[in-house]
Amino acid sequence: MDANATPHFVLLPGLGGTGELFSPLMRHIDGRAVCQIVSYPPDRFLNYGELAEFVRGHLPADRPFAILAESFSGPIAIAIAATPPPNLRAVILCCTFASFPNGLLRSLGTILPYLPASRPPVAAMAPLLMGRWRTPNLSASLSNALSRVHASILRRRALEALRADYRVLASSIAVPTLCLAATHDRIVPNRACEDLQACIPKARAAIVVGPHFLLQCNPAGAWLEIERFLAPPA
Numbered sequence: 001m002d003a004n005a006t007p008h009f010v011l012l013p014g015l016g017g018t019g020e021l022f023s024p025l026m027r028h029i030d031g032r033a034v035c036q037i038v039s040y041p042p043d044r045f046l047n048y049g050e051l052a053e054f055v056r057g058h059l060p061a062d063r064p065f066a067i068l069a070e071s072f073s074g075p076i077a078i079a080i081a082a083t084p085p086p087n088l089r090a091v092i093l094c095c096t097f098a099s100f101p102n103g104l105l106r107s108l109g110t111i112l113p114y115l116p117a118s119r120p121p122v123a124a125m126a127p128l129l130m131g132r133w134r135t136p137n138l139s140a141s142l143s144n145a146l147s148r149v150h151a152s153i154l155r156r157r158a159l160e161a162l163r164a165d166y167r168v169l170a171s172s173i174a175v176p177t178l179c180l181a182a183t184h185d186r187i188v189p190n191r192a193c194e195d196l197q198a199c200i201p202k203a204r205a206a207i208v209v210g211p212h213f214l215l216q217c218n219p220a221g222a223w224l225e226i227e228r229f230l231a232p233p234a
Contacts, residue, residue: 007230008034008065012055012073015157016145017042021216023141028219036060042149045156048164052079059085066090066230070215071188072157074098075166082172091173092226094180095212097192098166098199122146128186133210133217141216170199177203178229180214180222187212204229 013019017040026035038058040046046054055076059065064087069077074096081091122143126134129142146154177200181193190207197203206225210218 005064006032006034008060008063009036010055010059010065010067011035011037012067012069012076013037013039014071014073015154015161016142016149017072017157018145018148020145020148021141021213024138024217025215025219025223028223036065042153045153048075048079048160048166051076056080056085060087061085063087064089066092068092068094068226069096070094071096071212072161075161075164078166078170078173081175081177082169084173084175088175090230091175091177092180092229093177093196094222095182095185095188095214096196097164097188098170098196100162100164101189101192101195129211129213130217131184131186131211133213138213138216167195167199170196171201173200174202176229178226179203179205180225181205181207182210182212182214182218183207184210185212185214 011019011022014021019037019039022035022037029035036058038055040051040054059080066089067077067080069092071094074093075098077091077093077096078098081088122139126139126142130138177196179193179196179200181188181190193205193207197205206229208214208218208221208225210221214222
């Protein structure tokens with residue numbers, strides 16, 4: 001990234017795909033970077049390969065940029081970075097994976113196709129996603145974001161994530177990569193960050209205090225590590 005220019009970030013959202021949940025991070029950044037959110041179609045399922053092509057169509061062609069991908073979107077960022085566009089300078093992978101590491105949740109992939117398509121219960125999800133950092137505002141934001149997406153789309157995205165294995169593509173990434181993990185992530189354990197480091201030759205790792213919703217619950221801590229990662233050598 002050009003040290004004299006305002007950094008440009010392309011933000012790739014979690015399972016909901018709307019990008020609304022980036023609001024806490026963007027409030028914290030407060031003009032120190034240009035943030036471009038790529039939202040996914042709420043009424044049309046696209047698999048990871050299709051989403052990678054969808055995102056490529058929204059990447060800036062006239063300036064250097066970094067991709068910041070959280071949770072569900074990690075494999076999308078990996079696919080793009082494995083064959084990078086010319087202006088991609090860095091990738092930040094936040095609370096995400098190349099291959100889904102949570103065995104208990106991954107086992108749901110065998111029964112999820114047979115369950116009724118219904119929206120995930122926010123009351124049950126919020127403690128897993130936010131832990132002790134949960135607030136009524138964050139819970140309401142999560143509920144609002146999920147309500148905008150068809151329940152069947154959410155289920156198919158969840159299956160896509162549970163079955164993903166992007167480790168071979170990750171090994172092809174040559175751009176600088178930061179893997180952010182959270183100390184209290186109940187969805188994506190820290191070994192996913194270790195796996196990413198093992199796969200990606202130029203990957204660095206940072207562990208930040210917070211839950212799976214790291215960018216929502218501790219945007220200051222996450223942003224500090226991102227700034228350190230992007231800072232030019234002394």
